[in-house]
Amino acid sequence: MSVKLLYFAWVRERIGKGEEVVDLPAGVATVADLMTWLAGRGEEYAFAFENPKVIRAAINRTHVKPNAVIAGAKEVAFFPPMTGG
């Protein structure tokens, strides 16, 4: 399954890009699985996802929890806790 990934704020800076399209291997079912898989893709990803508990995620532009299933997702985003307003 191919999915578009988006990164924001320091997650984007650590990875070194704002977006990419990846082919997910079998076994990557949830947002938490995806973070674990991404963390293994290189030291910049490992740095971005070194503390997955603080990373927030959205699927198709809606906030989700780490146990959310990503099957059917067009767009998955990872970012730090929000600081707008």
Add this chain to the structure above:
Amino acid sequence: MPVTIRLQSEDFDAAAEAASLTRGRTDIGAVVTFSGICRGSEAGAPVAAMTLEHYPGMAEAEIARHVEEAEARWPLFGVTIIHRYGRMVPGDNIVLVVTAASHRGDAFAAAEFLMDYLKTRAPFWKQEERPDGTAWVDAKATDDSAADRWAKPRQAADPRHAAE
């Protein structure tokens, strides 16, 4: 209910936005206007400027969801939310929330609710320019608890409405 949600790099005019919400209406008895402004210091340290990053598409959608939630909770006659992105210097406007209702209690509560959710749920991130370099602003636990109180039953969350 008229709803305006805008994300823009340009400045906004709070008075003009409030006026456009009430123009020609005689049912509105209360308008609350909240402006968030870029501060020149944070915890005693100077801030030269800040840059706001956002998630285009999701930011609008998330704000719209919270406006719908506010409309379901309070009898509102209009909401305008403008959130700027890009680089801002101290004194610049960052965010505007305008709520209109028959009575002030509903307008105040809805504006506070919307701001609390904007700070913790709308996908925006602030980066500050400090004397020792740029740094992403950490989320504040006090902002989370401010938003959490709205998750409780309404009367417990907002005692001002208990006697109405």
